Amino acid sequence: MSHPVPVFEARNISKYFGPVRALSNVSVSLNRGEIHSIIGENGAGKSTLMNIICGRFAPTEGQIFVGGAQVHFQSPNDAQRHGIAIAPQEISLVPDLSVYENILLGAHCGGIVGIDWRKTRERATHHLHQVDNSINPRAKVSNLSKAQQQLVQIARAAATEARILIFDEPTASLTYREEGVLLGYIEALARLGRSAFYISHRLDEVRRLSDRITVLRDGVHAGELSAKVATRDEMVRLMAGRPPKIGAQSIRNVAQTQPVLEVEGLTRAGEFENVSFNLYKGEILGVSGLIGAGRTEMAKCIFGATRAKAGTIRLEGKKVSFDSPYHAIRAGLVYLPEERKQEGIFPLLSIAENTALPTLNRFTSFLRIRNRDMLTEVESLAEQMKAKFNSLKEPITSLSGGNQQKFIIARWLMRDAKVMILDEPTRGIDVNAKFEIQSVLRRLTEERGLSIIVVSSEMEELLDVADRILVMHEGSVKGMASREDATQEGLLQLAMS
Ligand SMILES: Nc1ncnc2c1ncn2[C@@H]1O[C@H](COP(=O)(O)OP(=O)(O)OP(=O)(O)O)[C@@H](O)[C@H]1O
Ligand SMILES: [Mg+2]
Known part of the structure; x- marks a missing residue:
């Protein structure tokens, strides 16, 4: 890669939950403006790795570097102060607050003193409307559908000043059309020089969006692919450690009598x-x-x-x-x-x-x-x-x-x-x-x-x-x-x- 210092790097990360090994010696990096996808089967360790990067979990072993300097995150706030924000896999919004309030809560995380509220508010609306202009910012989050809540989480992450964004399965509840809008938006963020880790089980979407793809298998780094040349089969094979066994069920004729x-x-x-x-x-x-x-x-x-x-x-x-x-x-x-x-x-x-x-x-x-x-x-x-x-x-x-x-x-x-x-x-x-x-x-x-x-x-x-x-x-x-x-x-x- 032509970029000299990665904006982010995690080196030799291991994570144990009691005796369970979720990650073993995994290294990933992120360049400026890059979209780096992390793929793997369910339970491969993707969310665990992202939770470590965003300061939610401490790694059992390994180091983290932001802009070349080593950091030790004690909390997600810590990570956010270093410019890292996440839209997590599970919805983590406050259901009784409005969309606005939720986005602002995320955006002012660094401390309330000295915040320019008007500017933050404009930022919130701007990002919300980029992902979906039909969501009313004053609506209560609990009244939104799961898909809309997912989009609010994405706007919340993007509305922070974070240079490093993490999207953990942002499209899981989205349909074809919203998915297209969201991918365009993430591409636009990258063009502005922001970088992202991206997780999805929709492999075609991963190929289209990313620059680089890292494959995790059972908590281990199983390989890295360049998105431009990776094939779907190659991705599935690396994820599973064996040739893919996927395809459509056979066409059959169900009697339409009963x-x-x-x-x-x-x-x-x-x-x-x-x-x-x-x-x-x-x-x-x-x-x-x-x-x-x-x-x-x-x-x-x-x-x-x-x-x-x-x-x-x-x-x-x-x-x-x-x-x-x-x-x-x-x-x-x-x-x-x-x-x-x-x-x-x-x-x-x-x-x-x-x-x-x-x-x-x-x-x-x-x-x-x-x-x-x-x-x-x-x-x-x-x-x-x-x-x-x-x-x-x-x-x-x-x-x-x-x-x-x-x-x-x-x-x-x-x-x-x-x-x-x-x-x-x-x-x-x-x-x-x-x-x-x-x-x-x-x-x-x-x-x-x-x-x-x-x-x-x-x-x-x-x-x-x-x-x-x-x-x-x-x-x-x-x-x-x-x-x-x-x-x-x-x-x-x-x-x-
Ligand atoms: N809090 C926890 N306590 C114990 N084990 C955990 C905990 N969190 C995760 N694990 C284990 O770590 C492994 C990796 O989980 P992780 O959530 O990172 O997978 P994932 O790749 O994100 O999968 P998915 O595609 O299903 O979201 C799993 O086997 C899981 O059981
Ligand atoms: Mg996960």
């Missing part, structure tokens, strides 16, 4: 209107659309979490109207929400407890033994999804983001259900594990006759796994295509029309 779920004219003012479709036995139906298309709102309504204004839902031919999710579950319809952190996990409990809680009634007889059976089953499902964990007794929060997801998905797949609605099931999950999850879904439809609706922002994912794809836009159904006929461009056109 609708399990019939939705007709479903309407909820301001959310979605006149939504009609059938889901057939053993089918995987994909639901595509941009943020705000009303997909999650529709799913929640079918699940009984909200009331429909008009329309009917039939489950196995019988008209149903669930008063609450509890009733939906009793009838055999379950929903895995997209906001798993808030609605899906119990952060204070262990992996085992988190896994056991919702399925307990299926295993009530001889609670103890059956509970162990259940854990074994979930464990084996999670292993099929390539979950990385040490012991089921550890708190669920000790798992990496992607591995938490795998357990939550496994736990839901354990339920006896006729219809399962999965909202963004593979968000934040690495490419190999994604393939495994898709295979598990396929098997469930074939072996148990389960019918599945997958809501996903990633068209590629739907094109890999769904039998048919429903496209929504601004609350209405714009079309339905069999996977055989669907293309990414075609879906996108429908989604934006």
Whole structure:
């Protein structure tokens, strides 16, 4: 590289959590204006490394240099004083404060005295509107969607004076269009001479955006690639340590004779209107659309979490109207929400407890033994999804983001259900594990006759796994295509029309 002194360097970093080795002897550097991506499977150590760089964790071993001088961060504030800011993988905004307040909180971190509030405020708006000009800065953060919150976190990091920015999976909840805007914005930041570490499981996006790619595997530096010449296969091979085993599920013809779920004219003012479709036995139906298309709102309504204004839902031919999710579950319809952190996990409990809680009634007889059976089953499902964990007794929060997801998905797949609605099931999950999850879904439809609706922002994912794809836009159904006929461009056109 032509740059003499890197703006940032981490040398020989190791990190242990008790006996668990999360990182071993990893070195990375960052040049001025460079976008350096860190990729790796779930649990490879990406977030741990970023947490060390931003001062949240102390490394067990190793040194950190900013502008050539060694530093020892005691806290994230320390790191920020050295010009490092992070948009973390998990949302870390104050939900009861406004978007503005959250951004300002980040931006004045160095101390309140001597802050030019007006200027800081302008900066906040400027950056917010660069990532999304539809977000109202005065809105309360808790009223925003997960995707919008993610964008606010990015604006918060960028609105600081930090020269070194860390984006840990910023696009995980974004759809195609927002992703494009965000990538353009990060490129613009780099052109202004700011530098970034960038983490994503979307490998095409990584290739497009980065200058350099570092691959972590099991906490070890597995290789460095130049983004301009790296191929997708090469990236996957380095991540997994073996040739990729990814691709689409085979195309099949699900008989459209036995609708399990019939939705007709479903309407909820301001959310979605006149939504009609059938889901057939053993089918995987994909639901595509941009943020705000009303997909999650529709799913929640079918699940009984909200009331429909008009329309009917039939489950196995019988008209149903669930008063609450509890009733939906009793009838055999379950929903895995997209906001798993808030609605899906119990952060204070262990992996085992988190896994056991919702399925307990299926295993009530001889609670103890059956509970162990259940854990074994979930464990084996999670292993099929390539979950990385040490012991089921550890708190669920000790798992990496992607591995938490795998357990939550496994736990839901354990339920006896006729219809399962999965909202963004593979968000934040690495490419190999994604393939495994898709295979598990396929098997469930074939072996148990389960019918599945997958809501996903990633068209590629739907094109890999769904039998048919429903496209929504601004609350209405714009079309339905069999996977055989669907293309990414075609879906996108429908989604934006
Ligand atoms: N607080 C903790 N206590 C114990 N182990 C931890 C803790 N934080 C992380 N680990 C372990 O460190 C390893 C690396 O986790 P990390 O979160 O860095 O992975 P990641 O590469 O970011 O994965 P993902 O793609 O799923 O986000 C994992 O095996 C995880 O279980
Ligand atoms: Mg992570």
